[in-house]
Amino acid sequence: MSAVIENHHDDHHHGPDKGLMRWVLTTNHKDIGTLYLWFSFMMFLVGGCMALVIRAELFQPGLQLVVPEFFNQMTTMHGLIMVFGAVMPAFVGLANWLVPMMIGAPDMALPRMNNYSFWILPFAFGMLLSTLFMEGGAPNFGWTFYAPLSTEYAPPSVTFFIFAVHLMGISSIMGSINVIVTILNLRAPGMRLMDMPLFVWTWLITAYLLIAVMPVLAGVVTMMLMDIHFGTAFFNAGGGGDPVLFQHVFWFFGHPEVYIMILPAFGIVSAIIPTFARKKLFGYDSMVYATASIAFLSFIVWAHHMFTVGMPIAGELYFMYATMLIAVPTGVKVFNWVATMWQGSMTFETPMLFAIAFVILFTIGGLSGLMLAIVPADFQYHDTYFVVAHFHYVLVPGSIFSIMAAAYYWLPKWTGNMYDETLGKTHFWLSFVGVNVTFFPQHFIGLAGMPRRYPDYALQFADWNMVSSVGAFLFGFSQLLFLFIVIKCIRGGKQATDEVWDGAEGLEWTVESPAPYHTFSTPPALPERSLA
Amino acid sequence: MASDNTYESYYVPHNSPLPIFASLGLFLTVYGGGSLLNEMSSGASSNFGITVFMMGGLVMAATLFFWFSKVIEENHAKMYSQQMNKSFVWGMSWFIFSEVMFFAAFFGALFYIRFWVVDWIGGVGERGPSDMVWPDYVPQWPLLDNPNPEQFAAPDGVIGPWGLPLVNTLLLVTSSFTVTFAHHAINHGERKKIVGWLVATIALGLAFLVCQAVEYYEAYAHYGLTLNSGIFGSTFFMLTGFHGAHVTIGTIMLIVMLGRAMKGHFTKTDCFGFEAAAWYWHFVDVVWLLLFVLVYILGT
Known part of the structure; x- marks a missing residue:
């Protein structure tokens, strides 16, 4: 590491501006990364409050707090906000902060477009949230917005929902073009693709997936718009169209989308585990190939979300077997993480706790996914709480835990201060318990037959629903502790060293802490043959 | 990839007002467009949708004009490697x-x-x-x-x-x-x-x-x-x-x-x-x- 030149200065070096306009006008990848991360956290709290409305209503059978119409708006908005407003922007924020530093680039390739990608989002989500106050209420058709619920029977606010999705798509596509171009064009001289850190690799593939499927989402909402306002018949069988067409096009976007929300998480965990196991990542090459295989498979498995819609049997079988194939590359990854820890000198700081919890709990979510892939079994599980438990296991202790892990892992580099380790561990254990208490019982009530998206349920589901609601409130309020820890860390704390963690490898640890406003204005020299 | 000694410095623009105007223009365009469509479909007569839509279009067009001009200007000033x-x-x-x-x-x-x-x-x-x-x-x-x-x-x-x-x-x-x-x-x-x-x-x-x-x-x-x-x-x-x-x-x-x-x-x-x-x-x-x-x- 000593060969690496630290901390470059050149003549047009300047620091950040003062005041609000710094954030509005900025073209700096670190500023924009920070904006993305704060925006994501705000959306996480907003979407979380909606989840708590849902869980509060489901605390007991019967209708207590909200009317069913509002309950439907909550399930819909919770899903949309968490997927498009919390998880995706958080990963883009991390990419902004980390990709240029990890590959030795001076900034993102197209800095002004980078600002544009971010500032579209507050407008998009402002418009989406404003639908809550419109006549007829917010979208109430579920985050998957199946036609004809979202066309013929939708509230008028659906038009604004459609345009909000368009804006998010434009933002995502531009953000992804930026990431992909940065990675392909701005790597430090001598850094080959197979030298890149895995976080960079997973984001390269994620960006490719985003550019490939966000336009398809734009296409499907445009067809909805035409059906609603211009009398076309895409999703109306009376004119020769088909509501199932909606599901095919939507899930052609939707399945790659779920990998968009997990591949960067794989990259984060692949950075953290080697650091705290003090070993090189086991099977770097196979990790790259596994990520690429998962991305490829994601395009050819979409109809496993629609087994009960009445597809021909050949289609059901094909999508079942293709889906099960995904377990192979995913298994490679889990094996590699475990093998990395094997005989390592492990310590358990907060990022590592989140990363290990990720490996265990994501695997639970992956295994319930395999159960759902089995066509005859899925006829029973479809649209029950088992599905809810499944995808929350991969998204909450999966994606969200990885984002938390990343925040704790890189906060010292971003702020120059160590976070409070005791509070961090407390946050981890509260979250870990909260998540499992919330979602594990949902497996049971799902298998017992409780359908998702209903405000009321039969009496036999009462006990586990109560447990689940208690867990949800525990998990939700624990996140305020996270907010406190982050603010405390930004305001002060033990000074962090440049390397921060003693087992950490990568170019971002060669610059000082906090990372200067401009890093690598001239590219760094790479250490000989290292996985820089 | 260039080797170390031939590496040109990569132009990173300082603050720019262009993107926030582009975001605003895009938002006004779709918000106005959405209002317009809803007015059409519900038979309401109002100028709100069309006005906002046109405003958004203008902001967008102007911003794009200035944005591309800026890029061309920077290119002619030999700022791009x-x-x-x-x-x-x-x-x-x-x-x-x-x-x-x-x-x-x-x-x-x-x-x-x-x-x-x-x-x-x-x-x-x-x-x-x-x-x-x-x-x-x-x-x-x-x-x-x-x-x-x-x-x-x-x-x-x-x-x-x-x-x-x-x-x-x-x-x-x-x-x-x-x-x-x-x-x-x-x-x-x-x-x-x-x-x-x-x-x-x-x-x-x-x-x-x-x-x-x-x-x-x-x-x-x-x-x-x-x-x-x-x-x-x-x-x-x-x-x-x-x-x-x-x-x-x-x-x-x-x-x-x-x-x-x-x-x-x-x-x-x-x-x-x-x-x-x-x-x-x-x-x-x-x-x-x-x-x-x-x-x-x-x-x-």
């Missing part, structure tokens, strides 16, 4: 890929409808019982007999490939050649030829759009082929309409390039703006060829 140019090349390539996927969604929809849905509604294949809803419906393509004629009045006929669409094919294919000739002229530094071939390309593009407008008029006036005439009209207008919109955008890009060429821009080594427009034009051309084969020849 070779590596920067490569970023633009990659950026445009991936943007075109996203456009390919946008059209893929509509082509995919056409394929699914045509090969499965039309038959299934008529009870052909494995989904036999579905013909109980509309027993009189006969599956066929193009669909001149909708399952529910009360809701969707079927067209009397569709546009065949060998009239205007063939003319349009010739126009666009020719324009792909003329734009390439313009590129050759840039490589040889022949100013007059650059302008001449660009004018020819733009003229061909405009002629295409006129033919398309005539074709739409025919469809509405003589065939009863409309947006609400069932799934054939839906897929037909969606695909050709979005293609037409892209031809319009491509023509605007070429007009800008014509203006720049007349100002003396573009040399053999520095003509990315032109190349980007030309690639976009070729992309639009390829989409048309797919449309011509899949929608017109095989579809009618």
